[in-house]
Amino acid sequence: MVRSEHRYHPIYTLRIAIPDAAWQRAALPYAMTVTHDDENGYVAQVEEFPWFVTAEETREAAESSLQHAIALAIASAMRRGHPIPEHQRVTA
Numbered sequence: 001m002v003r004s005e006h007r008y009h010p011i012y013t014l015r016i017a018i019p020d021a022a023w024q025r026a027a028l029p030y031a032m033t034v035t036h037d038d039e040n041g042y043v044a045q046v047e048e049f050p051w052f053v054t055a056e057e058t059r060e061a062a063e064s065s066l067q068h069a070i071a072l073a074i075a076s077a078m079r080r081g082h083p084i085p086e087h088q089r090v091t092a
Contacts, residue, residue, distance in 0.1 A: 022075035026067055028087035034059055048085035049073055 031047040040055040044062035052073070054065035077084045 018071050018075045019078070022071045022078060025074045025084065026071035030070065031088040032063065032066060034062055046070060048087065 034044045041057045042059045042062040043055045044066040052069045056062040
């Protein structure tokens, strides 16, 4: 199954199909860091995908935006046969 994701831009709208396999891989425990500052709001980053940074008004929105970016990157890598960064394994 493929879910379509609408991403909005002031000039154009993209409709991007993200396969369930990419969503499942994006749901793995990647090392996400969320910080807050007055200028940017909540800023989310993930260690395994250092080129993605999202900034939103709420922590939940920042995390959700980053999750979508990760799913898009994974879907793109899957289509192109590129390696996908491994998620961090949490050890006790």
